[in-house]
Amino acid sequence: MDYSNSIYDSTGQDNFVSIAQASSMYSVHLLNSFLQQLLTTIDLDSLCSVYFRQLSMALPLAKIDLTSVQDKLSFGKENTSSPVIVTLPFGTATASTQDLFAVYSFIEELDRQERQTLAHMHNIFSQPLQHALAFKNMKLLMTKDALTGLGNRAGFDEACKRLAGRCNRHNDQFALLVIDLDNFKSVNDNFGHQEGDRVLQEVALHIQQALRHSDEAFRFGGDEFCCLLDCETSADLLAIANRLHQRVNQCDFMQKMKISCSIGGAIFHPEEHPDTVFKRADEALYRVKLSGKNAYLAA
Numbered sequence: 001m002d003y004s005n006s007i008y009d010s011t012g013q014d015n016f017v018s019i020a021q022a023s024s025m026y027s028v029h030l031l032n033s034f035l036q037q038l039l040t041t042i043d044l045d046s047l048c049s050v051y052f053r054q055l056s057m058a059l060p061l062a063k064i065d066l067t068s069v070q071d072k073l074s075f076g077k078e079n080t081s082s083p084v085i086v087t088l089p090f091g092t093a094t095a096s097t098q099d100l101f102a103v104y105s106f107i108e109e110l111d112r113q114e115r116q117t118l119a120h121m122h123n124i125f126s127q128p129l130q131h132a133l134a135f136k137n138m139k140l141l142m143t144k145d146a147l148t149g150l151g152n153r154a155g156f157d158e159a160c161k162r163l164a165g166r167c168n169r170h171n172d173q174f175a176l177l178v179i180d181l182d183n184f185k186s187v188n189d190n191f192g193h194q195e196g197d198r199v200l201q202e203v204a205l206h207i208q209q210a211l212r213h214s215d216e217a218f219r220f221g222g223d224e225f226c227c228l229l230d231c232e233t234s235a236d237l238l239a240i241a242n243r244l245h246q247r248v249n250q251c252d253f254m255q256k257m258k259i260s261c262s263i264g265g266a267i268f269h270p271e272e273h274p275d276t277v278f279k280r281a282d283e284a285l286y287r288v289k290l291s292g293k294n295a296y297l298a299a
């Protein structure tokens with residue numbers, strides 16, 4: 001059976017067609033190589049969504065005998081006239097893959113052979129998909145700060161590059177704040193390293209809570225944090241910086257430990273290199289430190 005005829009491209013995107021072609025080869029080995037190639041060229045997030053979209057488009061590929069597989073499948077009828085949506089657990093039933101589903105839409109029931117075909121397709125797809133997920137998790141760990149759960153320096157670099165690219169394409173702007181605790185060393189010295197860690201975690205939490213959903217916070221290392229903000233004017237940036245400054249400084253633990261924070265900010269200039277906008281914000285922070293700490297300055 002040539003599955004490439006059964007799968008069609010509803011998105012009009014080339015990668016969708018490629019997967020359809022790969023699945024038509026119907027070989028684990030080929031699909032694996034295909035996925036490896038895919039991993040090096042596209043973002044993993046879009047890989048998963050391509051998968052789901054592609055599988056959900058596999059309408060004529062197989063149908064399911066809903067009554068006989070009801071125990072294993074979760075499905076729901078939106079209404080009698082619309083297709084039945086079936087979700088099939090993907091991969092082996094390990095904790096990490098339990099919540100993975102391929103989604104199919106069917107109007108009629110499947111016969112036995114068609115069900116087998118569908119199960120077979122799942123076997124083919126499950127292993128590469130698990131590899132892709134393992135890779136995705138690993139990538140996530142590499143960009144996450146273990147102490148605070150915020151993105152780390154690598155995560156920041158990646159996000160900043162992505163944002164700069166998007167802003168250049170759409171002629172938009174974004175802003176960046178670099179936040180550094182003042183005299184943090186004294187916390188470690190006076191209260192111990194563990195308490196120092198707790199302060200960093202609390203500060204991360206307060207920064208995150210002070211930001212909007214579209215903004216992102218990172219821990220750069222040590223007692224330095226950084227925020228990528230959806231913000232275009234220096235007046236808005238000043239307002240956000242003041243809000244953050246107040247929020248962090250007014251925490252009980254900050255007052256108890258007699259520490260504060262300094263903030264430097266910069267607005268991204270179109271066509272500017274992502275490293276340069278960070279450098280400008282960091283220089284502004286440096287000027288705050290030189291002029292007595294505990295304040296905000298823009299580049």
Ligand SMILES: Nc1nc2c(ncn2[C@@H]2O[C@H](COP(=O)(O)OP(=O)(O)OP(=O)(O)O)[C@@H](O)[C@H]2O)c(=O)[nH]1
Nearest residue numbers: 180181182183184185186188193196197221222223
């Ligand atoms: N508890 C804890 N301390 C850390 C961690 N990473 C770095 N530090 C400490 O953070 C301190 C940073 O010191 P400095 O860069 O001099 O910062 P500071 O004391 O805030 O000085 P100013 O920035 O000039 O006000 C050092 O004592 C580091 O040992 C961490 O993960 N946990």
